[in-house]
Amino acid sequence: MLKKVILFCLLFGFFRIFSCGYHSKPLGKVYYGKASWYGKEFHGKKTASGEIFDMYKLTAAHRTLPLGSRVRVKNLENGKTVVVRINDRGPFKEGRIIDLSYQAAKKIGMLKKGMVEVRIDVIPGKER
Numbered sequence: 001m002l003k004k005v006i007l008f009c010l011l012f013g014f015f016r017i018f019s020c021g022y023h024s025k026p027l028g029k030v031y032y033g034k035a036s037w038y039g040k041e042f043h044g045k046k047t048a049s050g051e052i053f054d055m056y057k058l059t060a061a062h063r064t065l066p067l068g069s070r071v072r073v074k075n076l077e078n079g080k081t082v083v084v085r086i087n088d089r090g091p092f093k094e095g096r097i098i099d100l101s102y103q104a105a106k107k108i109g110m111l112k113k114g115m116v117e118v119r120i121d122v123i124p125g126k127e128r
Contacts, residue, residue: 028122033097035073035118037105038090047088055102058082061090062098070123073098075108075116082107083123 039055047053049067065071069086084104091099098120102111110116 028124031120034115035098036096036115037100039102049087058084058104059087059101060084060098061088062086072121074119077116078109080108
């Protein structure tokens with residue numbers, strides 16, 4: 001009987017370790033809210049980080065995360081994800097938590113809608 005209990009515990013532990021996919025675990029702090037995107041009107045202008053905004057790069061604006069932070073953004077309507085670097089401040093419209101570049105918005109399929117519900121996972125130790 002003891003052998004069966006030990007075998008069960010080993011198998012259960014093995015299953016738990018290998019059934020958790022990398023992307024299913026939170027990476028760091030997690031936020032939920034609405035994402036919007038920005039593009040042409042800001043393309044070529046200076047961002048809060050001092051770099052020039054390129055709407056074709058995977059970047060985003062967030063009000064409080066440190067500039068240089070990397071986050072994984074998941075569109076909760078279709079499950080698509082993208083990793084972006086925070087290089088600007090915003091959004092400044094009530095009810096939004098992140099502004100994605102045109103390219104990042106395209107990757108998660110939100111261009112037509114303009115605004116979608118997202119989950120944001122902060123990737124620890126990825127500031128630069």
